[in-house]
Amino acid sequence: MTAMDLEACDALLSTTRAVRKRLDLARDVPRSVIEECIALSMQAPTGSNSQGWRWVVVEDADRRKALSDLYRRGGEGYLTAAASAQYEQTGDAQTQRVFGSALHLMEHLHEVPLHVIPCIEGRPPADAPPALLSGLFGSIFPAVWSFQLALRARGLGSCLTTLHLVHEAEAAELLGIPDNVMQVALLPVAYTLGTDFKPAERPPPSTITHWDAW
Secondary structure, eight states: OOOOOOHHHHHHHHHBBSSSTTTEEEEETHHHHHHHHHHHHHTTTOGGGGGOOEEEEEOOOHOOOOHHHHHHHHHHHHHHHHHHHHHHHHHHHHHHHHHHHHHHHHHHHHHHHHEEEEEEEEOOOOOOHHHHHHHHTTTTTHHHHHHHHHHHHHHBOOOBBBBGGGGHHHHHHTTTTTEEEEEBBBBBEEEEEEOOOHHHHHHHOOGOSSSOOO
């Protein structure tokens, strides 16, 4: 067995960013590329080997506009207030850039060539215990991250967003998603403007790691 190229793997893992401002809004994304990435995502683990992943890929401009409207309704107030509060409390430049790019995405979401909505079969009851929720989301988010890594390796970018889920039922009606299928995110997907992404600043792992006990 050939050893993996650790440098290439580490670069992929450390530079797969949440891309918002650098999405190429003018370049089409071939279906074949998305299908390749979904095929790779299907190698991700799922609880009890349930393989309940489902993907809705939205190309239609009218549906993308409708989803963008739901996203704005779900998140405009939060994003605007949170950006202002973060600046007043910390003045942290990196956090400000994140909120600035989030607001930029909100304004241009309808222009992004594809909206990809990962879903999972099954819907937890309102009083679901943490173990059930963990198992359900743990059966879809590994596939989501694999999908995003596969996009990055092919020169595309994405960003995991959840604000449209405030109006999940309306999105489901728009897209014909069955009641027993739960949306977990919306990924705007496009080729990126340049590929020179860099690792983000993070604290040392020793600041968040506990050995044997908290």
